[in-house]
Amino acid sequence: MAWLPEILPLREQAAIHDTWLKMRLERLVPELLEREQVDMWLVVCREYNEDPVIMSLLPATSMSARRRTILVFARDAAGNVERLTLSRYGYEGFYAAAWEPNAETQRDCLARLIRERDPQRIGINISPLWAFGDGLSHIEYELLCSALGEEFLPRLVSAERLCVGWLERRLPEEITAYSRLVEIGHRIIARAFSTAVIHPGITTTDDVVWWMRQTMQDAGLSAWFQPTINIQAPGIAFAFLGDDDARKVIQPGDLLHCDMGFHYLGLATDQQQHAYVLRPGENDAPQGLREALAIGNRLQDIHLAEMQVGRCGNEVLSAALTKAQAEGIRAQIYSHPLGVHGHAAGPLIGLWDQQSGVPGIGDYPLYDDTVYSIELNIAHNVPEWGGQAVRIMLEEDAALTNGEMRWLHGRQESLYLVG
Incomplete structure (x- = not known):
């Protein structure tokens, strides 16, 4: 099809995807967390029941969530953002691995990370308005609430505008x-x-x-x-x-x-x-x-x-x-x-x-x-x-x-x- 501009091979497309992803994670996430006044953003989903934002947050070779994928974005007082993954399958170069499966359960690890960082506003993907901000399933929400305990439950807020901001920018x-x-x-x-x-x-x-x-x-x-x-x-x-x-x-x-x-x-x-x-x-x-x-x-x-x-x-x-x-x-x-x-x-x-x-x-x-x-x-x-x-x-x-x-x-x- 000489009349059509060249379409890049998949390998080159993947390299571009990953380059852009790193730039987006470094440039946009801190800005959006600040804009929406969210101290920690949790993206939680299971394989084949993916959150609408999850694939835009993962490198090109990730074809889906794996088992249960948990991404954590934690903003400190200086505005720096820590990017963590609680998964058996890491995302080196994009997220730091924060879970040792032989030492604690995935939920216990998440609860510990939250206690250590003590975020005041924890954004989760629930929304009555935006499909893009409503990717946390009912069961995952119940499991999350169980892991957090009474102290942190009142700190949960909708991350709907954060999801929209991430996707649209x-x-x-x-x-x-x-x-x-x-x-x-x-x-x-x-x-x-x-x-x-x-x-x-x-x-x-x-x-x-x-x-x-x-x-x-x-x-x-x-x-x-x-x-x-x-x-x-x-x-x-x-x-x-x-x-x-x-x-x-x-x-x-x-x-x-x-x-x-x-x-x-x-x-x-x-x-x-x-x-x-x-x-x-x-x-x-x-x-x-x-x-x-x-x-x-x-x-x-x-x-x-x-x-x-x-x-x-x-x-x-x-x-x-x-x-x-x-x-x-x-x-x-x-x-x-x-x-x-x-x-x-x-x-x-x-x-x-x-x-x-x-x-x-x-x-x-x-x-x-x-x-x-x-x-x-x-x-x-x-x-x-x-x-x-x-x-x-x-x-x-x-x-x-x-x-x-x-x-x-x-x-x-x-x-x-x-x-």
């Missing part, structure tokens, strides 16, 4: 690399929306979906959801939840929409773009469709301008929709953080079916050095289609750094043309 090195990931996604979409893949009148939307999925697999990328391809055409409107009876064969005159994303280097992408299938004699899409895309781009500009450090997701949503409405744009915004996960930790900025805001997760503020999938749509009546309302569904990846939003690898400003 990106190193400058990660953000620099992220641009290449997004470029790879754009290259795959451009190839999919071309005659190299689409033969109008023969190729189906499912054909393109599976070409995308297979291409990612063959390249060494891991799709984190099944791609989608949708058709809009005169008499065929966009269906948010899909339409099993919709026409699947791609025909001249169709407006195509794709949604795809993958994991690479421990980071996720999420992108949506459009293509127009030329009719015989056409050399461009109808003016009404080109105008619709331009309106979608304008909504992107409005949205990015409202994304400011310290604002919460609901404030960004309200301000952007208010400005869009003032300009006569029929808009919906449902952007989300992007990072270790596709629908990642951080503030939600709307949901497609919750345009008045998302209580709780939408109240979390935007922080610097974070990445977002800017996801939205506009409706526009297209004269060439008899005034039919067409939805332009756009999703591009952007970073918030130094207080400003920027696209990681540009955005779509013209329709792909197939034919």
Whole structure:
């Protein structure tokens, strides 16, 4: 696949993962513990019932938790952080081994470490709001409480914001690399929306979906959801939840929409773009469709301008929709953080079916050095289609750094043309 940028071999990917992990542990953990005023953070889980944060804390050769994995982050009065593991299988270079199985049980070791360090606020991963901060299972919580005893139980606090902060924050090195990931996604979409893949009148939307999925697999990328391809055409409107009876064969005159994303280097992408299938004699899409895309781009500009450090997701949503409405744009915004996960930790900025805001997760503020999938749509009546309302569904990846939003690898400003 000469048209696709080089994907690094697994060994090189692992080396990058471990380099970034050491940097993140050294730079971010002390800062986040201080920010959330947590003296000790406990991450406890068992093999095949992993906490949502655990794999982001382990080196690349760790494919899962082992038996029971316990990580301890202890902050002293000077702000220094001790990183310990209570496990039969150590993580040399990342965590210091603190348990001697022949001398004491794992729970006794944890209780001793806590007594010796005497933390006033012990963060554990329990949360009624964030899945990312709710990785401590019920049984592990009961065992932990039993080990701690009455003296330390009142000191347990939710580490939900610590989990979110750890997952959402990106190193400058990660953000620099992220641009290449997004470029790879754009290259795959451009190839999919071309005659190299689409033969109008023969190729189906499912054909393109599976070409995308297979291409990612063959390249060494891991799709984190099944791609989608949708058709809009005169008499065929966009269906948010899909339409099993919709026409699947791609025909001249169709407006195509794709949604795809993958994991690479421990980071996720999420992108949506459009293509127009030329009719015989056409050399461009109808003016009404080109105008619709331009309106979608304008909504992107409005949205990015409202994304400011310290604002919460609901404030960004309200301000952007208010400005869009003032300009006569029929808009919906449902952007989300992007990072270790596709629908990642951080503030939600709307949901497609919750345009008045998302209580709780939408109240979390935007922080610097974070990445977002800017996801939205506009409706526009297209004269060439008899005034039919067409939805332009756009999703591009952007970073918030130094207080400003920027696209990681540009955005779509013209329709792909197939034919």
